[in-house]
Amino acid sequence: MWLPVLGLFIGLVIGWFTNVSIPEAYAHYLSIAILAALDTLFGGMRAHLQKNYDNVVFVSGIFFNIILAAGLAFLGVKLGVDLYLVALFAFGVRLFNNIAIIRRLFIQMWRERAEKNVHKS
Amino acid sequence: MLSITLVTAFLGFMVALQFGVTKEDKPRDTRDIYQLQDDLTKAEKKHVQLNEQLSESNRLLEGYESDDTKSQLQTMKEALDKQKELAGETVKAGTGVLVTVQALAQGYSEAGEGLNADLIRRLINELNTLGATDIAIADERLTNRSPIRMVHEIVYVNDHPLPDLPFPIRVLTPHPSDLKKRLEVSESMEDFAREGLTMMVKVEDRLKLPANGESEKVEYMKPVKGD
Numbered sequence: 442m443w444l445p446v447l448g449l450f451i452g453l454v455i456g457w458f459t460n461v462s463i464p465e466a467y468a469h470y471l472s473i474a475i476l477a478a479l480d481t482l483f484g485g486m487r488a489h490l491q492k493n494y495d496n497v498v499f500v501s502g503i504f505f506n507i508i509l510a511a512g513l514a515f516l517g518v519k520l521g522v523d524l525y526l527v528a529l530f531a532f533g534v535r536l537f538n539n540i541a542i543i544r545r546l547f548i549q550m551w552r553e554r555a556e557k558n559v560h561k562s
Numbered sequence: 563m564l565s566i567t568l569v570t571a572f573l574g575f576m577v578a579l580q581f582g583v584t585k586e587d588k589p590r591d592t593r594d595i596y597q598l599q600d601d602l603t604k605a606e607k608k609h610v611q612l613n614e615q616l617s618e619s620n621r622l623l624e625g626y627e628s629d630d631t632k633s634q635l636q637t638m639k640e641a642l643d644k645q646k647e648l649a650g651e652t653v654k655a656g657t658g659v660l661v662t663v664q665a666l667a668q669g670y671s672e673a674g675e676g677l678n679a680d681l682i683r684r685l686i687n688e689l690n691t692l693g694a695t696d697i698a699i700a701d702e703r704l705t706n707r708s709p710i711r712m713v714h715e716i717v718y719v720n721d722h723p724l725p726d727l728p729f730p731i732r733v734l735t736p737h738p739s740d741l742k743k744r745l746e747v748s749e750s751m752e753d754f755a756r757e758g759l760t761m762m763v764k765v766e767d768r769l770k771l772p773a774n775g776e777s778e779k780v781e782y783m784k785p786v787k788g789d
Contacts, residue, residue: 448567449574456578463579471580478573485566500565503572 470511473528477506480532483539490546506532650705650774654696658769659738661745662762664728666755676757677724679712685731685750686710692744693735696771700729703774720774727759738765 463471481503488494510528517524593601625637646652663677686704689697697704702719710719717724735741742763745751754761 444563444567445570448569448571452571452574452576453578454574455571456575456582460582461579462582468580471576475573475576475580478569478576482566482569482573485569496565500569503569 469525470514473510473514473525473532474507476529476532476536477510478503480536480539481506483536483543487539487542487546490543650696650703653770653773654734655768655770656695656734657736657738658694658696658732658734658766659742659745660764660766660769661731661733662728662764663731663754663759664762666758666760675715676754676759677717677727678757679710679717681750681753681757681759682710682717682719684753688748688750689733689741689745692741692748693737694733694741695736696734698732698771700725700731701772703772705774708774731761732769732771734769734771 481499484502485494485499488499510525510532513528514525517527622637622641625640626634628634628637643652647654682699686697699719702708702722704719708720710717712718713723733741742765745761745763751761
C-alpha cells in the first residue's frame with residue numbers, strides 16, 4: 442500500500458532536483474499527460490478493488506492514453522481547435538466516475554466489516 | 563504493485579515538472595566575467611559614494627548637536643547653501659563644454675522648426691549619462707524639476723521660450739574633453755542632424771552657469787515636528 446506513495450514521492454523528488462524545465466508552450470501537453478496518468482491510476486485502483494486488475498492493461502493503458510491525449514492536443518494546435526479539451530473532458534469524466542466507484546466500494550467494504558463486527562459481538 | 567509504483571513515480575515526476583513550468587520564468591543570469599567585473603566596479607563606486615554621503619551627513623549631525631549656538635547656525639547655513647547649490651539656485655562655474663545648437667546648413671531648419679521638446683530631453687539624458695554635472699540651456703538653468711515642453715511649436719524650458727537659433731547649451735563637467743568627444747559621436751548628434759540641426763561643441767576652461775531664478779513651489783512637503 443505504501444509503495445505507490447513512496448513512488449510518488451520519489452518521482453516528485455527526482456522531478457524537483459533534476460531541474461528539467463519544460464517550455465511554457467508545452468505546459469498543455471504536460472498537464473494532459475498528468476491527467477491521463479491520474480485517470481489510469483484511479484482506473485487501476487478500481488480494477489484492483491473489483492478484482493479484475495490486469496498488469497498489461499494497466500501499463501499499456503497509461504502510455505497509450507498519454508500518447509493519445511498528447512496527439513490529440515497536438516492535432517488541435519495544428520487545426521486551431523482546442524482539441525485538448527476533448528481529452529480533458531474524457532479524462533475528467535472518467536476520473537470522477539472511477540473515484541465515485543472506488544468510494545462506493547470502500548463504503549461497501551466498511552459496511553461489511555461493521556456488520557461482521559456486529560455479528561461477532 | 564511494482565507497476566503501480568512506477569506509474570505513481572512517473573506521475574510525481576510530471577507533477578514536479580509542471581511546477582517547474584511556472585518557476586522557470588525568471589530571467590537567467592547571462593553576464594560574462596567582464597560584465598560581472600563591470601557591475602562589481604559600479605557597486606564599489608556606489609559604496610564609496612554612499613560612504614561619503616554618510617560621513618557628510620554625520621558631520622552635519624555633529625554640527626547640529628553641538629552646544630554652541632554659533633556653530634549650530636554655521637552648520638545650518640552650510641547645509642542650506644549646499645541644498646541651494648543642489649537645487650540650482652546658485653551661480654556655478656567650472657570646466658565644461660559649450661554646445662551651440664544651430665542649423666545644419668543654410669536653408670535647413672533655420673527658424674528652428676525641427677527643434678522639439680523630445681529632442682532636448684533626449685539630449686539632456688545623454689549629457690547626464692556622459693557625465694554632465696550641471697546644464698543650462700540658453701541661460702535657463704536645469705534642475706531635476708525643470709519642465710521642457712512644446713507650446714505652439716516652440717520649446718519652453720523652465721516656462722520660458724527658447725530663443726531663435728543658434729543658442730548655447732552650457733554643460734559643466736569635470737572631464738570636458740571626454741564629454742566633447744563622446745557628444746560628437748552620440749545619438750543626439752544624429753537625432754539633431756535628422757531634424758536639420760547640428761551642435762558645435764567647444765571645451766571651455768571656465769564656464770559660468772546662471773542660477774535658476776524661479777523658486778521651487780513646494781506643495782507636498784511639511785516640516786517634521788521634532789520631539
